[in-house]
Amino acid sequence: MGIAKTVEQLARLLDAEAEGDLHARISGAAQLETAGEADVSFVESERNADEALASRAGCLLAPAGLKLPDRTVIRVRNPRYAMAVVIESLYPRLTPKPEIHPTAQIGDGVVMGDGVGIGAYAVIGVGCRIGARTRIGEASVLGERSVVGEDCLLHPRVTLYAGSLVGARVILHSGSVIGSDGFGYTREAGKYHKFPQIGTVELGDDVEIGANTTIDRGALGPTRVGRGTKIDNLVQIAHNVQIGENCVIASQVGISGSVVIGDNVVIAGQVGIGDHARIESGVVLGGQCGILPHKVAKAGEPLWGTPARPLREHLKQQALLARMAKKRKD
Amino acid sequence: MGIAKTVEQLARLLDAEAEGDLHARISGAAQLETAGEADVSFVESERNADEALASRAGCLLAPAGLKLPDRTVIRVRNPRYAMAVVIESLYPRLTPKPEIHPTAQIGDGVVMGDGVGIGAYAVIGVGCRIGARTRIGEASVLGERSVVGEDCLLHPRVTLYAGSLVGARVILHSGSVIGSDGFGYTREAGKYHKFPQIGTVELGDDVEIGANTTIDRGALGPTRVGRGTKIDNLVQIAHNVQIGENCVIASQVGISGSVVIGDNVVIAGQVGIGDHARIESGVVLGGQCGILPHKVAKAGEPLWGTPARPLREHLKQQALLARMAKKRKD
Amino acid sequence: MGIAKTVEQLARLLDAEAEGDLHARISGAAQLETAGEADVSFVESERNADEALASRAGCLLAPAGLKLPDRTVIRVRNPRYAMAVVIESLYPRLTPKPEIHPTAQIGDGVVMGDGVGIGAYAVIGVGCRIGARTRIGEASVLGERSVVGEDCLLHPRVTLYAGSLVGARVILHSGSVIGSDGFGYTREAGKYHKFPQIGTVELGDDVEIGANTTIDRGALGPTRVGRGTKIDNLVQIAHNVQIGENCVIASQVGISGSVVIGDNVVIAGQVGIGDHARIESGVVLGGQCGILPHKVAKAGEPLWGTPARPLREHLKQQALLARMAKKRKD
Numbered sequence: 001m002g003i004a005k006t007v008e009q010l011a012r013l014l015d016a017e018a019e020g021d022l023h024a025r026i027s028g029a030a031q032l033e034t035a036g037e038a039d040v041s042f043v044e045s046e047r048n049a050d051e052a053l054a055s056r057a058g059c060l061l062a063p064a065g066l067k068l069p070d071r072t073v074i075r076v077r078n079p080r081y082a083m084a085v086v087i088e089s090l091y092p093r094l095t096p097k098p099e100i101h102p103t104a105q106i107g108d109g110v111v112m113g114d115g116v117g118i119g120a121y122a123v124i125g126v127g128c129r130i131g132a133r134t135r136i137g138e139a140s141v142l143g144e145r146s147v148v149g150e151d152c153l154l155h156p157r158v159t160l161y162a163g164s165l166v167g168a169r170v171i172l173h174s175g176s177v178i179g180s181d182g183f184g185y186t187r188e189a190g191k192y193h194k195f196p197q198i199g200t201v202e203l204g205d206d207v208e209i210g211a212n213t214t215i216d217r218g219a220l221g222p223t224r225v226g227r228g229t230k231i232d233n234l235v236q237i238a239h240n241v242q243i244g245e246n247c248v249i250a251s252q253v254g255i256s257g258s259v260v261i262g263d264n265v266v267i268a269g270q271v272g273i274g275d276h277a278r279i280e281s282g283v284v285l286g287g288q289c290g291i292l293p294h295k296v297a298k299a300g301e302p303l304w305g306t307p308a309r310p311l312r313e314h315l316k317q318q319a320l321l322a323r324m325a326k327k328r329k330d
Numbered sequence: 331m332g333i334a335k336t337v338e339q340l341a342r343l344l345d346a347e348a349e350g351d352l353h354a355r356i357s358g359a360a361q362l363e364t365a366g367e368a369d370v371s372f373v374e375s376e377r378n379a380d381e382a383l384a385s386r387a388g389c390l391l392a393p394a395g396l397k398l399p400d401r402t403v404i405r406v407r408n409p410r411y412a413m414a415v416v417i418e419s420l421y422p423r424l425t426p427k428p429e430i431h432p433t434a435q436i437g438d439g440v441v442m443g444d445g446v447g448i449g450a451y452a453v454i455g456v457g458c459r460i461g462a463r464t465r466i467g468e469a470s471v472l473g474e475r476s477v478v479g480e481d482c483l484l485h486p487r488v489t490l491y492a493g494s495l496v497g498a499r500v501i502l503h504s505g506s507v508i509g510s511d512g513f514g515y516t517r518e519a520g521k522y523h524k525f526p527q528i529g530t531v532e533l534g535d536d537v538e539i540g541a542n543t544t545i546d547r548g549a550l551g552p553t554r555v556g557r558g559t560k561i562d563n564l565v566q567i568a569h570n571v572q573i574g575e576n577c578v579i580a581s582q583v584g585i586s587g588s589v590v591i592g593d594n595v596v597i598a599g600q601v602g603i604g605d606h607a608r609i610e611s612g613v614v615l616g617g618q619c620g621i622l623p624h625k626v627a628k629a630g631e632p633l634w635g636t637p638a639r640p641l642r643e644h645l646k647q648q649a650l651l652a653r654m655a656k657k658r659k660d
Numbered sequence: 661m662g663i664a665k666t667v668e669q670l671a672r673l674l675d676a677e678a679e680g681d682l683h684a685r686i687s688g689a690a691q692l693e694t695a696g697e698a699d700v701s702f703v704e705s706e707r708n709a710d711e712a713l714a715s716r717a718g719c720l721l722a723p724a725g726l727k728l729p730d731r732t733v734i735r736v737r738n739p740r741y742a743m744a745v746v747i748e749s750l751y752p753r754l755t756p757k758p759e760i761h762p763t764a765q766i767g768d769g770v771v772m773g774d775g776v777g778i779g780a781y782a783v784i785g786v787g788c789r790i791g792a793r794t795r796i797g798e799a800s801v802l803g804e805r806s807v808v809g810e811d812c813l814l815h816p817r818v819t820l821y822a823g824s825l826v827g828a829r830v831i832l833h834s835g836s837v838i839g840s841d842g843f844g845y846t847r848e849a850g851k852y853h854k855f856p857q858i859g860t861v862e863l864g865d866d867v868e869i870g871a872n873t874t875i876d877r878g879a880l881g882p883t884r885v886g887r888g889t890k891i892d893n894l895v896q897i898a899h900n901v902q903i904g905e906n907c908v909i910a911s912q913v914g915i916s917g918s919v920v921i922g923d924n925v926v927i928a929g930q931v932g933i934g935d936h937a938r939i940e941s942g943v944v945l946g947g948q949c950g951i952l953p954h955k956v957a958k959a960g961e962p963l964w965g966t967p968a969r970p971l972r973e974h975l976k977q978q979a980l981l982a983r984m985a986k987k988r989k990d
Binding site for chain 3: 414448450503582651
């Protein structure tokens with residue numbers, strides 16, 4: 001249960017106009033189909049209008065012009081964003097008091113800002129720096145000389161290898177591993193020898209990294225994830241990869257060594273990108289597609305298939321093949 | 331080494347008929363090719379009859395009618411299942427005495443049933459409930475208000491985020507993360523803003539979750555895994571996914587947000603399922619196949635390829651293309 | 661910053677001839693494009709000669725015959741390997757003094773060689789054996805009776821299930837899980853029953869295992885990874901898999917149960933191998949390809965696509981289809 005607010009209060013929070021029962025009390029947030037009288041919900045376009053009309057939600061966040069007769073509605077430009085803002089206000093995050101648990105191991109020379117919280121059995125290596133109000137989860141391990149910015153949230157059981165650099169307001173989910181050795185070997189006399197991985201990892205501000213995702217340090221230079229980029233669970237980012245700002249990378253994507261990715265790139269689940277490929281700003285890669293090593297992917301239509309090609313081309317080829325096979329059978 | 335039993339004792343355990351040397355002593359279990367005199371092994375059908383005849387196993391579990399002259403055989407309807415039962419009796423699980431390790435951190439208001447075991451350096455959050463005889467592995471972290479049923483086994487280094495709900499007799503393997511935030515953002519003013527993930531996760535009774543698998547909490551409602559469903563290592567289950575009962579989901583499968591999966595579904599390794607797809611009960615998805623967002627997969631032939639189509643159709647298309655390419659070359 | 665050495669000293673270390681300024685002092689290692697005067701870099705062939713000439717590196721490791729006029733060069737047969745050797749000498753690994761942290765939990769009957777280091781909050785189960793000079797990272801958990809050889813490095817947050825066997829000089833990265841239960845069930849009366857997984861895992865000498873990779877124990881016999889094999893992050897190796905020596909397995913590869921892999925096999929990212937397949941020595945599997953269950957892959961051309969076929973064949977088929985689709989459109 002959230003904190004109850006009136007529709008009027010929510011409208012004011014969103015700086016928006018409301019229609020209907022401005023005094024209705026809203027204490028929860030739910031999807032259209034499960035919402036009840038005390039819940040707010042949202043509808044993004046005409047496409048979901050029927051669902052919205054059938055919903056029992058006590059308050060709807062909807063764009064101007066969408067007809068919702070006899071309903072209590074707050075009119076907003078971006079209903080999904082407005083919903084996020086409303087949820088934040090109804091369910092304020094329970095930030096535990098910033099305690100440094102007595103079992104946390106703090107190495108020599110660690111520098112911490114005000115209001116840092118560190119969970120039980122966390123281990124902070126020699127010379128780490130942790131920004132103000134950052135919280136380090138239970139059983140996390142920060143290698144020596146790691147730097148974590150202000151207002152970060154490291155969930156339990158995160159590893160930073162030595163020397164990892166993390167910006168401000170970064171969220172790292174449980175099981176993520178940042179700064180592990182890149183997969184680099186050199187073959188000599190019939191055996192693989194480890195190529196030393198002495199580079200670093202840099203995560204920009206406002207980055208989020210999913211559960212059990214792995215980001216390797218560079219072999220010589222840095223591996224970089226740009227400001228505002230969001231990465232899902234179980235993603236692999238290899239050594240020396242450079243990712244731009246405000247990208248979205250879905251689960252189980254694999255990015256090979258030295259790949260360069262621009263800004264505002266969207267990568268769907270299970271995509272694989274070969275080493276040294278370049279993905280230009282604004283590119284959209286469809287689920288499971290494969291980019292060959294050293295290729296350049298340019299913005300335009302979404303890319304699909306392996307090797308990746310424009311979506312329509314890919315679908316046409318698939319359709320042609322299906323038709324031919326069917327004809328042959330007949 | 332297991333505990334020695336006679337063939338007669340094993341037959342009684344299985345409520346089955348035995349042939350051959352009923353007094354032979356069996357103390358181990360092995361595959362046909364590596365089994366020795368003191369081992370039991372199993373053969374499922376005529377297909378492996380030669381292998382069975384060549385095996386040195388002291389006792390074979392086999393279906394009625396399968397000819398194994400001069401061998402000691404216990405006749406059973408389901409040899410694989412019988413083998414599982416026999417192994418359980420020869421190698422009883424070493425359940426450590428249910429100790430709560432003195433280093434375990436137990437939050438305020440935690441309620442535990444009888445015989446709970448908690449490993450070293452585990453952290454149990456405020457208000458958690460743990461059912462009788464459940465064992466929590468070393469260095470596991472249970473977020474506040476998590477609920478774990480009776481007779482569960484959490485291996486070392488498992489994370490439950492706050493409020494996760496786990497049924498009875500559930501097994502969670504090491505590194506699994508249950509209840510992490512869904513990958514939900516809303517774009518506003520050129521940046522991605524986190525859509526609060528305030529839903530839950532519910533795992534039914536008899537579920538097993540593999541090592542390093544991740545299951546996100548719902549954005550608003552629950553993410554659900556039905557009773558008896560078995561999930562392998564490194565699988566990703568996104569927010570609001572609903573999985574039915576007695577499904578089998580192999581390694582590295584990725585299931586996107588709001589996918590609905592029926593009962594008795596079988597999903598092979600590395601399959602990807604797009605958001606809002608519906609996989610009906612009894613569907614079989616072949617390895618690496620891709621289900622497009624919003625698609626409905628119906629039971630029948632196994633599905634294959636990306637986009638997924640019936641196996642025979644897919645193979646026909648592949649064969650036609652290969653023939654055409656070959657012809658062209660000639 | 662590394663330790664400064666003269667070009668002459670580096671040449672002597674490599675047992676190689678040097679040209680140019682033998683007294684130049686080198687204190688770092690970098691890629692050609694970012695190297696400065698005090699850095700060593702390397703160039704492998706004519707292909708990168710221009711880049712090498714443009715580089716500001718104070719010393720280049722290059723093969724004999726490659727023209728690099730007016731540059732300081734050390735002539736070596738395998739520049740990449742030489743670079744690895746030079747980096748090791750410039751950046752000696754900071755091996756912490758081999759401390760057994762007072763918070764480490766050491767079970768009864770644990771046997772350790774000289775100079776073993778164990779990090780904070782690690783848990784070493786009853787009867788484990790740890791070889792000389794091996795380091796166990798923070799918050800790692802070794803199940804009872806595990807054996808780890810000499811000179812191993814287990815990074816923080818590694819799990820070995822009970823009875824795992826690890827050779828000498830093995831590196832296990834953070835989050836890796838060794839010896840988890842195989843994904844084995846037997847269906848009886850409409851439900852899946854766990855097939856007991858009582859086998860083991862054996863990792864040979866000089867193996868490296870990436871972050872969050874999972875290797876299941878055998879159902880009955882062992883799962884084996886041969887000496888010198890290198891495995892990247894987020895790889896899945898199922899029960900009873902047998903992998904040979906000196907293989908390279910890239911990120912997110914999935915290897916199903918009972919697969920047999922020879923020596924010197926190279927497997928690119930996201931490849932899936934079906935159960936009981938056999939991959940012969942020297943095979944190269946291209947990114948994302950799929951090997952069907954029970955198939956035999958023979959050495960020769962790299963294999964590609966799903967189902968996998970020789971690379972040239974696969975590309976020809978793709979090209980033909982693209983041409984036909986284009987023609988039809990025109």
